[in-house]
Amino acid sequence: MLKTVSLIILFSNLALAHAWAGVPQVKVLIGKSLKDVVVHGIDLRQNIPAKKIYRQFEGQKTVNFSCRLNSHVQLPERDQMIASVTSPTGLVGWENKRFRGELQLVAGPKAAAEGCNLVNLISMEHYISSLLAKEMRSDWPVEALKAQAVVARSFALLKMKEQTLDLNNWHLESSEKDQVSGSFHDTTESTDRAARETQGEVLVDQNKKPVMGFFHSKCGGKTFKPEQVWSNPVAGYESVDCPFCHKHGMKNWDNTLAKSHLANLLGKTLSRYGDKPIKISPDALTFVPDTESKTDLRFYAGNQMHVLKKSHLRNIAGREIFPSINFKLISQAHGVSIKGQGFGHGVGMCQLGAFELARRGYGYREIIQHYFPNHGVRKIW
Ligand SMILES: [Zn+2]
Structure with a gap:
């Protein structure tokens, strides 16, 4: 009986392997700047190509790798796989997780200071x-x-x-x-x-x-085109209405910022995405009326009008203040009110x-x- 069961498992695995023939393998970065890497699993197979080391371990084992590399060691000019671990079970453990496929230790030119990266080579x-x-x-x-x-x-x-x-x-x-x-x-x-x-x-x-x-998580009523959020257009993308998400997830949000705080954020945004550093005085700041559907923000600093992408302001200010770019700014006596909906970049x-x-x-x-x-x-x- 037991034999039949294992045969069925073997056949179903073979069928699965056949069905997924031609599936690409993707390399996913799962751990960054690691000094020590401890992997675990059953019947592990360890490969260190540069040293021509290939080891097989029997049973449940833990394998340690040190990435405390000496700065005198000749490090590769670009990232290279220095060791890999697989298991015939198809699963290799790292920390308290198990991953399908292979775990690869990758070191690059900065490995002495920063340690190694851990990559999971896995079927798409x-x-x-x-x-x-x-x-x-x-x-x-x-x-x-x-x-x-x-x-x-x-x-x-x-x-x-x-x-x-x-x-x-x-x-x-x-x-x-x-x-x-x-x-x-x-x-x-x-x-x-x-x-x-x-x-x-x-x-x-x-x-x-x-x-x-x-x-993205929630558009809040309408999606955006890539060029409205980032710089590059992607052919075929449209802004579409989405009357479906409003009842779910994050409620409409409302933040208020002091004018001096916002002036500072606007100055940083223009400096980061413009040609030259700009400082904006809160007293000289006036906004052109704004709506949620506008993806650019227009304002005057004194007599000078500036235009910036709301997505750039969001990158500088953070998602706490601007959960999405589907917002409008409203000038008030003691600050600026930000009313918005949705969560995420809003594209796609x-x-x-x-x-x-x-x-x-x-x-x-x-x-x-x-x-x-x-x-x-x-x-x-
Ligand atoms: Zn939506």
Whole structure:
């Protein structure tokens, strides 16, 4: 009986391996500037290519790596994998988490001062499954998870292409800088299903070429085009209405700043994104009337009019003051009131909008069609 069970497991694993043939492996940065790395797992296999060391450990083992590198050691000019660990179980542990795939220790020119980085080499579909619980919630309707899987896969694929010329030995960070992914423990039947049922599907433009997939937490009523938030346009992106997210997540927000505080933030923003340092006196500050739909902020400092992107002001001031760029500033006697809605950069798919659409019975392709009206979905592996 036991033999039959293990045979079934073996066959189902083989079927899975076959189904996922051709799936790219993505390198995800999971730990930065580490002095010591302790990994654990069953029957671990350790590879240190530079020293031609290959070891196999039996049973449950812990392997220690020291990244307290001596500054006299010749360090590589660009990031290099210096050691890797795998397990025939498919899972390797680090800290209190377990990761599918391989863990790689990466060192670069600054390793003596900063330590090593830890990278997880993982199948794209396993990566997507672990991400769904972090970027959404694993108990959300599966059609919302599937929409997220397609958009996040598109983001990861384009990042992989961008990073091939980069000095880093990874494609994306597991952080808000790129996308937050989790570990094996974060995956569930539902996240695995959402990845599997959209396997290899990415957003494409009208020439069927994959395009970058952006998403955010809550748009607050309308999404923005990439060029309204950052500098570069991305072909095909539209600003679309989203009457779906308002009942969920963060309520409309309202902050008040002293005029001197805001003058300081505006000066810093203009200095950071402009050609020369600018100091703004709070007494000389007058705002041109503002609305939420305007992505630029206009104001006078004395007789000089300035224009800046609200997203740049948000980058300088932080998300505590400006949770999104969907806000308006209103001058008051003793300060400036900021009234806004939504959370995040506002470009691409609104996650809480996708949640509501899935709750109302829409499929993932319809959700994607709403937020990306000029794009299609194509299966590329
Ligand atoms: Zn929305």
